[in-house]
Amino acid sequence: MDDRHIPSQHDGNAYRLAAPFFNAYLTQVGRGTPGGEYMRRFWHPVAVSAETGATPKSVRVLGEDLIVFRDGKGRPGLVYPRCCHRGADLYYGKIEDEGIRCCYHGWLFDVEGRCLDQPCEPEGGLHKERVRQPWYPVREQYGLVWAYMGPPEKMPLLPRYDVFETRGPGEIIVAEDNGLGSGGDAPGFIAPCNWLQHWENIMDPFHVPILHASFSVSQFVKEMAILPEGDWEYVPLGVRYTGIRQLGGGRALRRVTEVMAPTLRVVASPLLKPGFIDSLGWTLPVDDTHYKIFSVHRTGNPGERRGSLYNGKRWSELTPEEHQAMPGDYEAQVGQGPVTFHSEEHLTTTDKGIGMLRRFLARQIKIVEDGGDPAGVIFDEAQIVVKLEAGNFFFDEAAR
Ligand code: FES
Ligand SMILES: [Fe+2]
Structure with a gap:
């Protein structure tokens, strides 16, 4: 028997590494592929x-x-x-x-x-x-042009999101094509890897204290270096992670982040702005080996900082040496390759959310393959507003 596929039975010598492969069912987005037909049911x-x-x-x-x-x-x-x-x-x-x-x-x-x-x-x-x-x-909504590229007879309504349906005094909606995954300062940026590598990252809360907060520089705020304690749950449209960080002095932070069908990144402010989110992003699959991010946020202060900083520099200002010394989301995810080799992964306890997200996605793709309507496709005007729960919620540990 060829034992090269059983990691525990080989000595780690790279000569014995088996030919790698990826999960095409989850990652392909072209017309006629299961994943591509699933994607084509949404705006x-x-x-x-x-x-x-x-x-x-x-x-x-x-x-x-x-x-x-x-x-x-x-x-x-x-x-x-x-x-x-x-x-x-x-x-x-x-x-x-x-x-x-x-x-x-x-x-x-x-x-x-x-x-x-x-x-x-x-x-x-x-x-x-x-x-x-x-x-x-x-269609146009929230400052973006939306397209429906699926079967005309299945065209759903264009969803709306509760976070943008009400606005405070002086608040405006800002739409951007800004390479958010690279640090949010690269207009029109297209990242050279499969969209799922970015989407999964959102259900990977444990990369935050390492990659963003302690491996090199603090890219957001220092509280992000604290390891969260929490769990993932399925929600009707995807997966939600709730993590608690003990901030000291009896204070704690409950941080809620979601992924929702088909490509939504519902990420609480990494700068720990309190309260429900005021922004949303869409991880648009450009093709099988590229994605880009469109984002919309609601703000009363259009110039406010929203993304990461590396020793005071923006991601797009870093030299190649600085990118190597201070890697961020772009380096980690694009570094996984054009489509990551799932066959070479070793998922562990803290990757539970990755497994849940993949199972959610596989289930939705299968529903479309079987002729059904996937979660998140809306035909009823009464259900057009999608409710989001993500945010940063500070509280006193004693009052919990
Ligand atoms: S009008 Fe002749 S190619 Fe377009
Ligand atoms: Fe990240």
């Missing part, structure tokens, strides 16, 4: 509204290359890049009041792909209604 953020204008932009989402634009009437559009005439890239198109015009022979398409003009054809195209540029439905 995903694809662009920041304020950055979507009269210049077409190339975006890659769930392994598909697309063009996002806004027509002269203010309507956002998301179309397949290859013009349905003879394949010129609509990235080079020109925006007009009614839509986007291809640079090659001037066909004009509206935001739903209808061909409105074929200038070289007799009478502007007598049969132009017979062609349609492939397109996806989009």
